[in-house]
Amino acid sequence: MLISKAQEAATKNGKEKLQIDLVVREDLDNVKGMEETNKKYHRRHVFNDIWKQNIGGNYQFDTSKFQYILDAIGVPENYEINSVDELIELITGRAVRVFVKKQFSEYNNEDENTVAPWGYKKTEFPLTKQQPSFERDEQSNVDIDKEDLPF
Numbered sequence: 209m210l211i212s213k214a215q216e217a218a219t220k221n222g223k224e225k226l227q228i229d230l231v232v233r234e235d236l237d238n239v240k241g242m243e244e245t246n247k248k249y250h251r252r253h254v255f256n257d258i259w260k261q262n263i264g265g266n267y268q269f270d271t272s273k274f275q276y277i278l279d280a281i282g283v284p285e286n287y288e289i290n291s292v293d294e295l296i297e298l299i300t301g302r303a304v305r306v307f308v309k310k311q312f313s314e315y316n317n318e319d320e321n322t323v324a325p326w327g328y329k330k331t332e333f334p335l336t337k338q339q340p341s342f343e344r345d346e347q348s349n350v351d352i353d354k355e356d357l358p359f
Contacts (some may be wrong), residue, residue, distance in 0.1 A: 209233060209278075209306045210335075211256070214296045226269065226292065228256040228277075228299070230306055230323065238335055254308055256323040273325040280304040280328040305329040 213229040234250035236242050258273050274295060278287070281302040289295050307327035313320045 209304055211281075211299050211302045211304060212253070216292060216296075224260045224267075225257045226296075228258070230254045230256060230304075233303065233333075235336070236294055239333065245284075247292070252321060254321045258325065276326050276328040277304070280330050282330065303331045303333070303335045305331045 209230040210233050212231040216356040218224045232249045232252045261270045308321050309321045310319050
């Protein structure tokens, strides 16, 4: 699957979440053994919501739930992520292997596709386009004269 988009969202009651939009990849249609998965369902969306929780008196994300996603896309351990926006930028456009389970939702009174946080794994089929590296280049700082800026 491809992490097509990730965004912060909230319910009408103000409960906050990070919604991850996963899309079944169509570039794997001809891979043997995927006739009943990718080929049959390509371009379909599965949404994975990671909700904020009350942790130690603070309303926040349980960051351990993001570790499975970060591991699946190859982010090294102890990689510093300073904001939700930075996390969204890191994961968007990445290929992952995801275990999707059909579960009955009592809230919506219907079967829904769900993804558990631990259901993310590294894909066996990396994207063919070049993926950004997670290496930080400390020598890439560039001095820019304020007069060169257009604003």
